[in-house]
Amino acid sequence: MENDDIERAGRLILASKYVVGLTGAGISVESGIRPFRGPGGLWTEYGEPPMDGYQRFLAAPKASWERRVKREGYAEELHEALGKAKPNPAHYALAELEELKILRYLITQNIDNLHRAAGSKKIAEIHGNFSKLRCIQCNSRYETEEISLETLPPRCPRCGGVIKGDTVMFGEPIPIDVLKICQDETGKCDCMLLVGTSAFVYPAAGFPWGVKGREGMLIEVDPYETELTSSCNISLRGRAGEVLPRLVECIKVKLQEAESPL
Numbered sequence: 001m002e003n004d005d006i007e008r009a010g011r012l013i014l015a016s017k018y019v020v021g022l023t024g025a026g027i028s029v030e031s032g033i034r035p036f037r038g039p040g041g042l043w044t045e046y047g048e049p050p051m052d053g054y055q056r057f058l059a060a061p062k063a064s065w066e067r068r069v070k071r072e073g074y075a076e077e078l079h080e081a082l083g084k085a086k087p088n089p090a091h092y093a094l095a096e097l098e099e100l101k102i103l104r105y106l107i108t109q110n111i112d113n114l115h116r117a118a119g120s121k122k123i124a125e126i127h128g129n130f131s132k133l134r135c136i137q138c139n140s141r142y143e144t145e146e147i148s149l150e151t152l153p154p155r156c157p158r159c160g161g162v163i164k165g166d167t168v169m170f171g172e173p174i175p176i177d178v179l180k181i182c183q184d185e186t187g188k189c190d191c192m193l194l195v196g197t198s199a200f201v202y203p204a205a206g207f208p209w210g211v212k213g214r215e216g217m218l219i220e221v222d223p224y225e226t227e228l229t230s231s232c233n234i235s236l237r238g239r240a241g242e243v244l245p246r247l248v249e250c251i252k253v254k255l256q257e258a259e260s261p262l
């Protein structure tokens with residue numbers, strides 16, 4: 001990764017008014033969680049799950065919960081990796097950019113809770129969080145330990161609705177509260193920092209096009225080309241855990257130079 005590219009990306013970010021981050025599975029690969037697609041991807045090995053996962057859940061929530069509790073196939077491996085994973089330097093770099101008030105908001109497709117664990121506060125988890133449960137009727141969210149699994153499917157203590165994992169299933173609409181935040185933040189964004197996403201799954205994959213459509217800038221961090229590469233203003237070809245800390249260092253030096261020009 002050339003210093004010039006990092007420099008250009010740093011300048012572009014500092015010249016922007018409202019920078020929003022969009023992250024995908026790639027940012028957590030260096031934390032031991034496999035991506036979904038491409039080399040070493042879970043779906044590459046196990047095949048994509050059925051696109052009507054949510055409809056199957058609604059048709060038989062008890063059976064779906066029994067499968068969840070039993071954890072078969074990739075679910076076992078994924079759950080184990082999620083349980084052990086720790087944030088890596090890429091997660092901390094984005095938390096630091098938020099603290100510096102450079103990164104105004106972060107949208108993640110990851111369910112792994114690692115951005116929060118690294119200290120990110122202004123964050124929307126568009127596909128949910130694996131450590132939480134959610135009522136499909138009133139949208140209330142609960143920590144897993146708050147809900148007894150003695151009776152399946154568990155019921156919402158507030159409205160009696162059926163509870164499911166907070167993770168958004170294929171075929172499930174994105175919870176409206178999270179989707180609204182993502183749309184509002186993307187609507188203000190003039191520079192989107194894309195990290196470790198193949199930009200394949202909508203609605204998240206549509207956000208960069210919205211930014212581009214309003215003449216905004218796109219910066220991508222990924223070791224490989226993605227669906228978005230040809231539309232990006234800058235592509236930083238490398239692993240997020242190596243590239244993002246260098247980008248933050250570059251930005252901090254520029255901020256110091258701006259403070260003490262002589």
Ligand code: APR
Nearest residue numbers: 024025026029035036037109196197198201222224239240
């Ligand atoms: N650093 C940065 N990017 C990386 C790294 C790394 N160390 N390793 C891999 N990548 C890149 C891959 O090249 C790929 O472009 O991360 C991307 C991961 O893409 P996907 O596996 O498709 O993940 P994502 O874009 O998050 O998938 C979107 O699909 O299956 C659903 O719900 C799931 O949220 C997920 C959604």
